[in-house]
Amino acid sequence: MKQRSFYIIVLLFCTLIVCNSFVDDNPWFSITKKDVELKVPKGFPKPVYTFKNNPLNPETFVLGRKLFYDPLLSSDSSVSCAGCHQRIAAFGHIDHQLSHGINGLIGKRNVPALQNLIWKDALMWDGGVNNLEVQPINPITNPLEMNESLTNVILKLKRNKEYTSLFKKAFKDTVINSERLLKALTQFTGLMISANSRYDKYMRKQDTLSKTELNGLKLFRGKCATCHREPLFTDNSYRNNGILPDTSLRDTGRGAITGEAKDNNSFKVPGLRNIEMTYPYMHDGRFRNLKLVLDHYSKGVYYKGYDVNLNLSKGLTEKEKTEIISFLKTLTDKEFLYDRRFADPNMK
Numbered sequence: 001m002k003q004r005s006f007y008i009i010v011l012l013f014c015t016l017i018v019c020n021s022f023v024d025d026n027p028w029f030s031i032t033k034k035d036v037e038l039k040v041p042k043g044f045p046k047p048v049y050t051f052k053n054n055p056l057n058p059e060t061f062v063l064g065r066k067l068f069y070d071p072l073l074s075s076d077s078s079v080s081c082a083g084c085h086q087r088i089a090a091f092g093h094i095d096h097q098l099s100h101g102i103n104g105l106i107g108k109r110n111v112p113a114l115q116n117l118i119w120k121d122a123l124m125w126d127g128g129v130n131n132l133e134v135q136p137i138n139p140i141t142n143p144l145e146m147n148e149s150l151t152n153v154i155l156k157l158k159r160n161k162e163y164t165s166l167f168k169k170a171f172k173d174t175v176i177n178s179e180r181l182l183k184a185l186t187q188f189t190g191l192m193i194s195a196n197s198r199y200d201k202y203m204r205k206q207d208t209l210s211k212t213e214l215n216g217l218k219l220f221r222g223k224c225a226t227c228h229r230e231p232l233f234t235d236n237s238y239r240n241n242g243i244l245p246d247t248s249l250r251d252t253g254r255g256a257i258t259g260e261a262k263d264n265n266s267f268k269v270p271g272l273r274n275i276e277m278t279y280p281y282m283h284d285g286r287f288r289n290l291k292l293v294l295d296h297y298s299k300g301v302y303y304k305g306y307d308v309n310l311n312l313s314k315g316l317t318e319k320e321k322t323e324i325i326s327f328l329k330t331l332t333d334k335e336f337l338y339d340r341r342f343a344d345p346n347m348k
Contacts, residue, residue: 029340029343031061035061035341036056036061041196041200041231042204043203044119044231044232047118048119048120049118049120049186051190054186054187056187059166059169060183061191063163063166064185064187067181067184068082068185071083072157073146073148073153074101079100079146083100084099084111085113085114087342087344088337089278089279090113090114090337091114091342092112092114093110094280097110097286098111098284101143101145101146101147105143105144105145105147107142108144108250109251109283109284110283110285112124112270113270113277113278115192115193116193116273117190118190118193121236124268126267128256128257132190133182133183137150150178153178154178154181158176164176191341195333196335196336197334199327202330209327213329213330216324216325216328217330219320219324220327224324227309228271232271234270234272238253238254238268241297242296242300242306246284252264252265253266254267254268265303266307272328272331273331275331276331276332281293290325290328294321294325297316298321
């Protein structure tokens with residue numbers, strides 16, 4: 001009898017330990033003031049978005065994280081921001097060429113990675129959104145993605161006791177509105193800063209690169225850096241990179257925003273940090289690996305109106321392609337990819 005009582009006590013104790021490991025204050029998911037400090041990496045330019053009117057604090061960040069991973073933001077509660085922006089892919093989407101929304105609907109563009117967003121002067125492949133705070137409105141209201149309205153989202157949040165508490169902690173009162181929703185999401189995504197790859201450590205003289213990687217860096221600077229400018233590896237411009245348009249998508253890119261024919265088939269130059277993890281590539285996800293991307297730039301069939309900076313008339317040898325790809329892999333920032341701050345709080 002005593003032995004049985006002992007086993008029952010042990011079982012209850014183990015159950016208590018397991019349950020406590022899943023509580024909301026799990027250290028892995030807790031956020032402190034230090035966690036939300038904005039630290040501009042050395043050598044980076046001044047951010048475009050500064051959080052001046054959206055002061056960073058742990059409670060608002062936690063609210064933004066909760067919202068980012070919550071399918072409640074979609075009309076049928078089946079799609080979250082994280083459904084397309086996968087942490088394992090530097091918050092890109094490695095499963096599909098194009099975005100996927102409610103009811104299995106397919107969008108018309110590849111999901112861009114989310115990183116270093118506060119240095120972007122405009123968002124989306126066509127630059128159609130000019131402020132980080134309003135960017136979430138696009139996927140939330142897009143009928144091919146989350147197909148919801150901000151009005152309905154706010155109604156759902158107001159009916160949710162957990163969100164009532166989270167908004168009160170973040171903003172010190174019980175008001176729940178779209179402005180606060182967007183500010184919270186912005187704090188979460190705006191702090192997704194990637195600046196500690198092997199390349200960065202090499203530039204800080206904290207690490208070395210192999211001969212192949214160094215050759216790739218030299219080639220990259222000679223042939224790619226006009227558009228993919230260090231340290232962000234983008235110049236935030238819009239370029240026609242010569243790929244034949246997928247007529248089924250009816251996507252004219254930047255031209256649809258400006259109304260200028262010269263901007264047709266031009267898309268925003270993406271940053272290349274963590275590029276190893278963000279396949280497939282191009283605005284329509286047509287290239288499944290980096291070799292195919294370099295094949296295109298080296299000897300691909302250029303479409304009319306392509307940017308003159310892409311004229312690699314001599315092409316690239318197979319050895320040079322290998323070297324460039326080796327360098328590009330040094331841009332993988334494992335500390336960013338595994339940063340606990342951006343982990344799904346539901347996976348406890």
